[in-house]
Amino acid sequence: MSLLSPQDLQAIWLSAKVACAATLFSAPFGFAAAYLLVFVRLPGKAVLEGLINLPLVLPPVVVGYLLLLLFGQQGGVGPLLDNLGIRVVFTLTGAVIASAVVGFPLLVRALRIGMEGIDHHYLQASRTLGARWWDTLFTIILPLSSPALFAGMTLMFARSLGEFGATIILAGNIPGVTQTIPLAIYDYTNTPGGDRMALSLCLVSIVLSFVVLLASEAANRSFKRRVA
């Protein structure tokens, strides 16, 4: 008898899909948000910063509920997306959105620290050498903050793998559709005799997280070598 049931394998596959999609989808927005916070003089920057960081301190269940209100049939965005044929509630898209919102502050935080470490003289040098602001953004700021971008994406990926509270409210816990690893574990713990199955999924979770950490460390070291 194999350690993992087909349903478990599906949960692992769904988890990977959700975490990848949420991370890749958020990366450009996270980069833009960090750029705004670090390099652009904005009125009400503190408010923007607060909004971005809010999901970090709010209980994920609250985030999930607010998202449900927003994307539900009575919400502001739900009917609009419905017209376009996009359903969010109780779908994989919902799981991705929940993960993206919850992980976003981690991504922005890491990027911000990286960008704040960039000497402004590099940007000034680039501008006086004839680069427009977007040219400087892509040829100086992006490469110099790429280790931070990668660190942020890793953090966010790991966070998405473990996302539970917001996901279960917005996307539900439907095996094969929205049931990711944490949700499957939750199911097993509620089933008599499910302990062994829960444990094997826990093992998978640990291994996955560990692999992500190792990959991140290795990549970070190679980035540093390249820049130094």
Next chain:
Amino acid sequence: MELKATLSKKFKDFTLEADIAVRADRCGVFGPSGSGKSTLMNLLAGLQRPDHGRIELAGRVLFDAAARIDLPPEERRIGVVFQHSHLFPHLNVRKNLFYGWQRTRASERWLDPESLIQVLDLGHLLTRGVASLSGGERQRVALARTVLSCPRLILMDEPLTGLDEALKYQIIPYLKKVFSEFDIPLLFISHSMQEMRLLTEEVLVFERGRVRESLPAEALARQQLGTGSRGYANLITLRDPRPQGDLWSYRWGGLEFIATDSGNSGDNLFELGAKDITLFKRHPEATSARNLIACRVESLFGEGNRVGVELSCPGGRLVSQIVPDSVRQLELREGTGVTAVIKASALRRLY
């Protein structure tokens, strides 16, 4: 170069009110730190915005507060060499060099990169990462990077300040060569008198955010004779060293100069402190000093308890610094003949 700028900018504890008109191709901005030199550079390059004023370079308006003109830095075509070279750490030397070149329209590229790389002796560094460069190499790459963006004016903000003396004098010849071979106007910011005299023709003296005066670098150096702690230094070019015992004999015009430092076969620039030149009324028959030069007093200048005596010698001009009492005792006036006595070790080779 024709640079005209009227600028004002208020800071919390400091106000810059500069009104400058520069015609010289190599102009210096001289002043103590905190006098607003770097702010001036930022305002001209478009890195900071003046509160009021107008900037015009070679007939082109770069900034005019009244007409709401404010060209961004990339459109001003003013190159900047920063104090710390600020080479892009993620690009190798070649990519750093050509960063500006690639962003310059083909019609505006008027120099040959290969010849610039040769003049600055960078050929062997092109594939290196910038982190492995020495301080002097970094500044040469930074200069080349700026020159390759084909600017109409180059601003240099204390580019030699972080370097030690020996390195500094290794770089100055490169700078001189670049600015003489590639005809680019230069605004050179520094608080070093020596750098001003070596690299610029005219100097704007900055003091507490204002231009106090504008005068030739040499005149500024003489002005400092009375006030500067280091006094005045003669800069003389000596040629063709020949060994003479354990010393070196150089040619200076028609004269021989004995120095302790060895040099290159071509031109060598030496520094000779004005206070290291002792004047005698008649030729002293025996002295420990190795150089005795018969010369004529050209003029006397200075103030306070120090007098500068400009001497006309067969090889060129020298300035000696003495005290008013000596002037009276030696009865020095224009045309008086004297013997200048200089120790061999007083001559210090710069490059």
